[in-house]
Structures are given as structure tokens and as C-alpha cells.
Amino acid sequence: MTADQVTPEPLRSTSSIGTSLLRRDGVEKVTGDATYAVEHPVTGPAGEPPLHAWLVTSTVARGRVVAVDATAALAHAGVVSVVDHTSAPRLADTSDRELAILQDDAIAFRGQIVAIVLAETSESAREGAALVHVEQEAEPHAAAFQEDSPTYAPESVNGGSETDTLDGDPDEALARALVTVDATYTTPHEHNNPMEPHAATALWDGERLTLHDSTQGPRPVRGTLAPMLGLAEEQVRVLAPYVGGGFGSKGLPHAPEMAVALAAMTVPGQPVRLAVTRQQMFALTGYRTPTRSHVRLGAHPDGRLEALRHDAVTQSSRVKEFAEQAAVPARVMYAAPHRATTHRVAELDVPVPSWMRAPGEMPGMYAQEVAVDELALHAGLDPVALRVRNEPDVDPDTGNPWGNRRLVECLRRGAERFGWADRPTGARATVDGEWWVGTGVAASTYPMLWMPGNIARVRSLDGGRYAVAIAATDIGTGARTVLTQIAADALGCPPEAIDLDMADSDLPFGSVAGGSSGTTSWGTAIVAAAQQFRADHGEHPDPGVETTAASGQYADMDGHALHSFGAVFCEARVHRYTGEVRVPRLLGVYSVGRVVNPRTARSQLLGGLVMGLSAALHEEGWRDPRTGHTVTQDLATYHVAAHADVRDIDAEWLDDIDELSTPMGSRGIGEIGIVGTAAAVANATYHATGVRVRDLPLTADHFLE
Amino acid sequence: MKELTYHRADDAASAVALVAGDPDARFLGGGTNLVDHLKLGVTSPTTLVDVSRLPLDEVTELPDGGLRIGTNVRNSDLAAHRAVRRGWPVVARALLAGASGQIRNQATTGGNLLQRTRCVYFQDVTTPCNKRDPGTGCSAIGGYGRYNAVLGASEACVTTHPSDLAVALAAVDATVVVLGQDGERRVPMSDFHRLPGDRPEQDTTLAHGELVTAVELPATGTARRSTYRKARDRASYAFALVSVAAGLELDDDGRVRDVRIAWGGVAHKPWRAEVAEAELRGRFVSEESVRAAAEAELAAAVTDEQTAYKVPMVRNLTALTLTGLAEGATR
Numbered sequence A: 001m002t003a004d005q006v007t008p009e010p011l012r013s014t015s016s017i018g019t020s021l022l023r024r025d026g027v028e029k030v031t032g033d034a035t036y037a038v039e040h041p042v043t044g045p046a047g048e049p050p051l052h053a054w055l056v057t058s059t060v061a062r063g064r065v066v067a068v069d070a071t072a073a074l075a076h077a078g079v080v081s082v083v084d085h086t087s088a089p090r091l092a093d094t095s096d097r098e099l100a101i102l103q104d105d106a107i108a109f110r111g112q113i114v115a116i117v118l119a120e121t122s123e124s125a126r127e128g129a130a131l132v133h134v135e136q137e138a139e140p141h142a143a144a145f146q147e148d149s150p151t152y153a154p155e156s157v158n159g160g161s162e163t164d165t166l167d168g169d170p171d172e173a174l175a176r177a178l179v180t181v182d183a184t185y186t187t188p189h190e191h192n193n194p195m196e197p198h199a200a201t202a203l204w205d206g207e208r209l210t211l212h213d214s215t216q217g218p219r220p221v222r223g224t225l226a227p228m229l230g231l232a233e234e235q236v237r238v239l240a241p242y243v244g245g246g247f248g249s250k251g252l253p254h255a256p257e258m259a260v261a262l263a264a265m266t267v268p269g270q271p272v273r274l275a276v277t278r279q280q281m282f283a284l285t286g287y288r289t290p291t292r293s294h295v296r297l298g299a300h301p302d303g304r305l306e307a308l309r310h311d312a313v314t315q316s317s318r319v320k321e322f323a324e325q326a327a328v329p330a331r332v333m334y335a336a337p338h339r340a341t342t343h344r345v346a347e348l349d350v351p352v353p354s355w356m357r358a359p360g361e362m363p364g365m366y367a368q369e370v371a372v373d374e375l376a377l378h379a380g381l382d383p384v385a386l387r388v389r390n391e392p393d394v395d396p397d398t399g400n401p402w403g404n405r406r407l408v409e410c411l412r413r414g415a416e417r418f419g420w421a422d423r424p425t426g427a428r429a430t431v432d433g434e435w436w437v438g439t440g441v442a443a444s445t446y447p448m449l450w451m452p453g454n455i456a457r458v459r460s461l462d463g464g465r466y467a468v469a470i471a472a473t474d475i476g477t478g479a480r481t482v483l484t485q486i487a488a489d490a491l492g493c494p495p496e497a498i499d500l501d502m503a504d505s506d507l508p509f510g511s512v513a514g515g516s517s518g519t520t521s522w523g524t525a526i527v528a529a530a531q532q533f534r535a536d537h538g539e540h541p542d543p544g545v546e547t548t549a550a551s552g553q554y555a556d557m558d559g560h561a562l563h564s565f566g567a568v569f570c571e572a573r574v575h576r577y578t579g580e581v582r583v584p585r586l587l588g589v590y591s592v593g594r595v596v597n598p599r600t601a602r603s604q605l606l607g608g609l610v611m612g613l614s615a616a617l618h619e620e621g622w623r624d625p626r627t628g629h630t631v632t633q634d635l636a637t638y639h640v641a642a643h644a645d646v647r648d649i650d651a652e653w654l655d656d657i658d659e660l661s662t663p664m665g666s667r668g669i670g671e672i673g674i675v676g677t678a679a680a681v682a683n684a685t686y687h688a689t690g691v692r693v694r695d696l697p698l699t700a701d702h703f704l705e
Numbered sequence B: 001m002k003e004l005t006y007h008r009a010d011d012a013a014s015a016v017a018l019v020a021g022d023p024d025a026r027f028l029g030g031g032t033n034l035v036d037h038l039k040l041g042v043t044s045p046t047t048l049v050d051v052s053r054l055p056l057d058e059v060t061e062l063p064d065g066g067l068r069i070g071t072n073v074r075n076s077d078l079a080a081h082r083a084v085r086r087g088w089p090v091v092a093r094a095l096l097a098g099a100s101g102q103i104r105n106q107a108t109t110g111g112n113l114l115q116r117t118r119c120v121y122f123q124d125v126t127t128p129c130n131k132r133d134p135g136t137g138c139s140a141i142g143g144y145g146r147y148n149a150v151l152g153a154s155e156a157c158v159t160t161h162p163s164d165l166a167v168a169l170a171a172v173d174a175t176v177v178v179l180g181q182d183g184e185r186r187v188p189m190s191d192f193h194r195l196p197g198d199r200p201e202q203d204t205t206l207a208h209g210e211l212v213t214a215v216e217l218p219a220t221g222t223a224r225r226s227t228y229r230k231a232r233d234r235a236s237y238a239f240a241l242v243s244v245a246a247g248l249e250l251d252d253d254g255r256v257r258d259v260r261i262a263w264g265g266v267a268h269k270p271w272r273a274e275v276a277e278a279e280l281r282g283r284f285v286s287e288e289s290v291r292a293a294a295e296a297e298l299a300a301a302v303t304d305e306q307t308a309y310k311v312p313m314v315r316n317l318t319a320l321t322l323t324g325l326a327e328g329a330t331r
């Protein structure tokens, strides 16, 4: 679909934006009427019921499949077929080796798909999968991310940023500096585990592939799978009306989506359902790479930074490169004349890491904000004051003026609300019964991202109603609700007059719900289309007239540095006898532009804070180096925060309108809540105990005496 | 799909006969552990004998002041029972420290004692495990070890028993009442679970087909002043890193007349710290004296990088628990 490119005007008069409109899909969801990916009542053209697919995965970390013996599986009642690398349909393009499954006998990580069982019920599919005998030949592997793992410099890092940056002579400046920090910070394997696993129902009718998917981007899935399958994009339709969470793991298509597509193509006319098991999610659907950040800071005695180095090492897979941009936030946070950032990657025989809420910013700001806390200590300065002192006038990375940097206000507002001024300066100063008590602070940041290419369509309906369409997705964030509000204000009508159609790749192009760019990018396109619709058809259009417009670049990304900022304050208690950590208070104050819907925004920010708390205290995937297998592969052994871990938690935001970023005045809010949170918790545990822990998670054993 | 026969037992004796006569039959209690294992393929019985509806669901006070707990008393009911909270607070607190409200509503007393290890390799049929598949090897040695044992482990198995309730029962000298084909027998709690030795597949001293029908608690001074503390990786819904069940009775001059200490999270069975108990009898309770007693018990501990923390953790927690009891604190 081609459409004229329109760059919208700012939305100056708003009546729905800024209100806590109830979730449009709330009732369907809480009453169970919402149909998720494997719940769609899909049948074949002649009423064929769906087949159930089950994945068979490798148990060696590197090697090859010698033979797949399906005899016992095929003899089992209900099993229809077993697809392996000898029988799977051939792909037209196998360059993406994460997705090019079942094309050859190579095994590149433990947990890789080596066969798919199709059966009449999910029980027989599962039992059939257990009966498939895969003879594997193991080769020596390297699956442990170690200090001496060989590394290389990727061409660029996730998000397209430069691998290394250098300004001035940081090494010389560090050698001269009077106050320094030189420390290494690590974060472990973290796994995004949305409640709804990766799942899809696929139907191949011989001409067209229809995929009811659980994805953050129907169009990106279509755009990736179609050429690999040798199909035109129009031959693939991806729908994702309801998605039970993604957290980045459903941002890029992963191997299970290809598996269900290939399986469906072996049984034309018959739908195929696949739900990945919780255990399989630890290998097949992306995860956050472990990171090791070497941070060096050099400052004057008054705390002003002179030099800053952040050298980040992360893990990647031999199957496909993923280079987490952990040192990127260090490029924008603080003023320092001498600066360097580098990224190196260790390529291992492991599953492919991918996006997990705030890739780069989350582990990178953990390292940096703990280092800044250490610097404050060495300089004898309050950590808030130290940060204020190092505020850059312009973006240190690009030299551009800031669009809307209000970090200092976030820090001050948070300090005031949290009662920061009453805090004892020294560590290990407060005991309350069995607990050491301390407080900590950290800053957060997330870039304003805008995705090009979005297109929206506006059509007038009877009775003053409007149909608005874009292939956006609501992964539980509230996108369906906030896009309705944006459309209402852009058209000057109440939200009830908007019929929003989304989450279908047949609709005009919508980019991925990722990088906190969804509302920004889709919303800009909706405003552009609405304004063009008014220009084309006036205030009183006849029913049935429509306008489709592609979003021009509204955001002033070339002239200004556009970022969100925030400050996180934490109270931590560390048990004097066991070292257990509890967090009774957590507060985030953010500057994120205008908040389109306070209700859904609050839940995004709180959700981010909880996820950051969870990373601080609990989350750690344990990959057994002997087998390359993540053995903590369920939610009883991969701990995430339980309700009892989340106590008094709150998020607030500054009154903001950012007309440089979007016509709505908003920026993205999906990820910033997780950024900096783990550092605030770590800094609070230091203040409580005097023990500096640099390796996440902050488990009890670190503090035990 | 696997064929599975389901019997709902009418009486205890026929349930025992059904299971004892069939090596592939299992008792089904609340199912919160066994059903997970069926799904994971950890065990593949062909027959389930549901004992959860047998009328063994009462808590009765015994003439000597003790308590008899039917096996089908649910964990949440037992924790809330007034007599238990008054006379055996350690039992109520241990139960409440375990699992979640929903699971406790479903879980039975006998099922809780017979729940199996949470060792990640035991629960993953793609990895070798001597407990699940005897003779295949122990993946936990040299593997993931955070929850492994530090006392009484063997070369065949290094895992721990996960039950909180069992640790409390060990500290109150409970007796497990068991029905077998030859009738009833009574097993002291300390002899109920076993150390792994070279038969880690055998968690307890029960024979196949023996049914737990009740647990009996004697009324003692140490049980009356008792409590449970558990250290864990999150505030709730996590198994113990280590736990301490303790009961204390003091002389008029404040010395220890009698004491019970049982540890969870350190061994293949609830670990009665008898060396530490002996050290403390006749002494005053102080952080120092309890730490020293715990260290005497822990002299036998074998640790590695991943389990080293358990020694100071259980020592500290024991000191905190007993000093708290001595002060009359009843947390």
C-alpha cells in the first residue's frame, strides 16, 4: 500500500488525551472472552479441526542430527506426522539461521528445534514428541560466558548504534584523576516470561498462510517470514488481537513461529496449533544476555567527572549475532570531557539472545548508576548532588541541545517525596530489629524512538463515527485504548465514536510494539491521517469517505537530543542474620512527555519498576556449562518477584508536553521503569550494610556475615 | 497420550492392597506434586489410587494431651487449627512458610511429607539423575548447586528434602502412622526420611504401598515454646535456602532444660541437630552459645562454592531462633 507522506501538526486541543479512559478490551480479557493465539476457533475450508504441534528439541549444545527415528511416535494413537530436517519444506532464504529451522542437520545450541510432531490432540502430540528418538552426534562446545571467553567487536550494536565511541583521552584523564572508580559489574541471564507463552495457530490453504500469532508486531512477522517461505508478503496474514505479554520476547519472530508455519505447509487445509512450553521458552524465544561492564570514572574532588569509560562484554550465539548495547546509555547520561564506550561480544554455543525490556539501558544503567554511587562515596558527596553536578548542557554524544531533559527535577521531586534529606550519610548506620536499613537512588533514561513507515487509514462511518485502522498491536500495554484516545482528539470527537481496527497485517503498516516506540510511532501516523482526512473531507464528511496517510518524520531527532529521564528511590532492608533483602519502598519519578492515559501509563511504569526490582533481587537463569542447558527452566526455579516482594511502590511523572517528539506531546513509557531500578536497589543495600555487591541478583549469600 | 487408571479408594486397607500389589500404582493425595510429575514425565504410573477422600481428615486430641492429625487434613486447615497453634506453633508456622495459599488448600499432610525433591535435574527428564533413574548419575554434582545438601549427602545424590512441615515435625518428635499390608506401624519422624546413601531413589523408609494415615504429635514443653524460621530467595513462594525448627524449655534459673533443633534445606532429610542440642542442654541461651553449638553440628558439613553460604546462614538463623524463643518471642 502506498500512501502520501504527511507530517502532522501538534495536537493543541485535547480532551481525551490525558484522561484515564478504561481499557477498551478490559472486559473481554477479565471475562475470558478474549481469544489468544491458540484459542481462535480456526478450522480448515472443509471444517477440518486443528492439529496440535509439539516441538522436539536437541539435548546437545553443538553437533549434528544423525537420525530422527519417528517409528514409535508414529505408532502412537493420534500422531499424524513427524517433520524433521529431511522432510520439512525447503526455505527460499536460510540466511537467518535462528529462523531457518529444519533445513540441515546442524545443532547449534541445546534446546534447538530438531523435529515437530503433529497430532490430533495436544496430549498425543506431547507423548509423540517424547517417543521421537533423535540420534545426535555431539561436538565440543563452549556455552559458558566467562571472563576469558574470546570476544570480537560487532559491526554495530542493537538499535544500530556505533560499537565504540571515543572523545578526548579518557585513559590519560583517568590516570590523572584524583577521585576514581574502577569496577566490574555483571548481570546474569534474564528471561522474559510473559504469562501467555509463544503460541500460534497457522493455516496454509495452498495459496495463503494465516497465522494467529502472539506477537508484538504482525507486520514485522509477515515481513520476515514471507520471503523466507518464498511467498509474497500479501500471501501471509498475521493476526494478534490479544497478546498475553511480550516484554520484548515477542518483538522479533522466533523459531516457533517458523515451526508452526512450516508444519502448516505440510498439511494444506488443516490448521495447526503450537504453544511453546514454559521450559522451551528458556531456549527458543530470546532472553537477556549476561553482561559484564567494566566502568571507570575519574572526577575532580568536587565530583565533576573528567573521564568516563564503559567497556561492555555480552554474549551472543553462533547462530545469529545479537549485540546488546549495554554501554550506549553512558554516552548520554553525564558530562565528561574524556569518554569512551566499547562493546565486545563472546560468541557461544547458546540460544540466540534477543530483546528483553530495555535492552542495553537496563544492564548498562545498572552498572553505571552503581558506579556513580561509588563515585559519590569516594568524593564525599550526596549521590543526588553528584548527579546534579554532572548534568550536561547539551547531549554529550551528538552535541545537540536537549529536547526536554528534566532529570534534575525528577531527582529533586523524588528526593522530596521520599524524605531523602533525612538519610544518614554513612553506610551501615541504621538498624531496625533484625534488619539493616538503607536507602539508595539511581537515574534512569530511555531514548525517544520513532519508527518510520507507519501508515494509518481513517474512514467516516454513519452517525459521526470513524473507523481508524493500523496494524499496531496491544500486548497488554493499553495501546488499543490510548490509540483510540489519540484518534478521538485528532478527529475532534469523543473516544466512543472511534472504531479502532488493529493487530492484523492486512491493515496499513504498523511497526513493532518495541523500543517504547509504539504509541509514539502509531500515534503520529494516526494524527497525520486524521489531519489529512479533515483536509481532504472537511468537518462533516459523507459516510464512507476515507484517507490513508503515511507518517512523515515529525520528531526533531536531528535537531535535538530526545530522551526520557527518571529517578528511582529505594529503601532496602537486609537481614542481619540471613542476608535476605526486602524492599519496603520503591518510588520512581519520570519525565516522559505528556501522559496519554494515566491509568495505563501508571501500570507500565509500575510494571517496569517491579521488573527492575525482580532483576535486582531474584532473576538469574543458570546455564549448565556442561550441557549448555538452562536448568532453571520454570517459574518455581527461575524466580521473579512474588507479591510479597512488592510492597509500597509508586510512580509519578512531571507535567510535561514534548512537542518536539510527537504531535501528542508524548514520548514512550514502556521501558524506562525497569531502567536504573536495580541500581537503586543495589545502592540501597550498600547504604544499609556497607557491603558493595556488583553482581546481580542481590541474593542473601552476598550479605551474609 | 498415556493410559492411566484412576481409582477412588473407599477404605484405607483396599487402597493399600491396590498399590502394594502393583509396582506401577501410586497414591494420589492433593496432587500438587504428583500431577506435576506426571506432566513432566518424572514418574509414569499406570494406576492412581486417590486416597484424598478417605475419611482421615480430622485433628483429634489424644488422652495424653497429644494430637493426632489425619493424613487428609489439608495444610491450610492444619496451620489454622487452634490446638496446633497453641501447643505446636512450629508446625503451624512451618506450614504457613511453605508454598502458596492455593497449594496449601489442596495439599495433604501425608502428601506433604512424601513430596519429592525440587532438584532441577530430578524434574528434567532430559538430564541424568540417580533419584529418578537409578544408575544414570547425578547431574547436580558439578552442576547447579544452590539448593544442594551440606550434611549427609552421598556420591549418588546431593539434594535436599523440600518440605517445611517435615522439618517442624522432626523438631516435635512426631510419629508417622503407616498402614501396610501387614497392618499398622508407627515410625518416629527421625526414621521416616532417609539419607541418600547408594539408594537415592528411596526418599523414605516406607515400602511401596504403605499408606500414611496419620501423624501424631506428643505434647511437650519444647513443642509448646517452638517456632520456625525460613530463609529464602524471595519473600514468599520459594523453598528454603535453610530453615530452622526449634523448641525450647528452660529451667527456673534460665538454663536449657530441653531443646529441639531441626534444620531444613541442608540435607536429604530434616536434619535433627542432636550434637547442637546436646551442647546446649544445661547452658544459658545466648547468641554465642547457640552459634558454638551450631558450629559443632556443622563440623561435618561439606560445602562447595555454591553451598558454602548455608553454613553461616543456618548457624545465624539458629542463633536468632533460639535467642528469640529464650526471650519469649513467638514470631
Ligand SMILES: Cc1cc2nc3c(=O)[nH]c(=O)nc-3n(C[C@H](O)[C@H](O)[C@H](O)COP(=O)(O)OP(=O)(O)OC[C@H]3O[C@@H](n4cnc5c(N)ncnc54)[C@H](O)[C@@H]3O)c2cc1C
Pocket: A636, B026, B027, B028, B029, B030, B031, B032, B033, B034, B035, B051, B071, B075, B097, B098, B099, B100, B103, B106, B107, B108, B109, B110, B111, B112, B113, B114, B115, B116, B162, B163, B164, B165, B210, B211, B212, B213, B237, B238, B239, B240
Ligand atoms: C510452586 C510450589 C511451591 C511450593 N513451595 C513449597 C514450600 O515452600 N514448602 C513446602 O514444604 N512445600 C512446598 N510445595 C510443595 C507442597 O507442599 C507439596 O506439593 C504438597 O504438600 C504435596 O501434597 P499433596 O497432597 O498435593 O501430595 P501429592 O502430590 O498428591 O502426592 C505427593 C506424593 O505423596 C504420595 N502420597 C500422597 N498421599 C500419601 C499418603 N497418604 N501415604 C503415602 N503416600 C502418599 C504420592 O504418591 C506422591 O508420591 C510447593 C509446591 C509447589 C507446586
Ligand code: SF4
Pocket: B117, B119, B120, B121, B122, B128, B129, B130, B131, B132, B137, B138, B139, B140, B141, B156, B157, B158, B159, B200
Ligand atoms: S542430587 Fe539427587 S535428585 Fe539431584 S540430580 Fe543428583 S541424584 Fe538426582
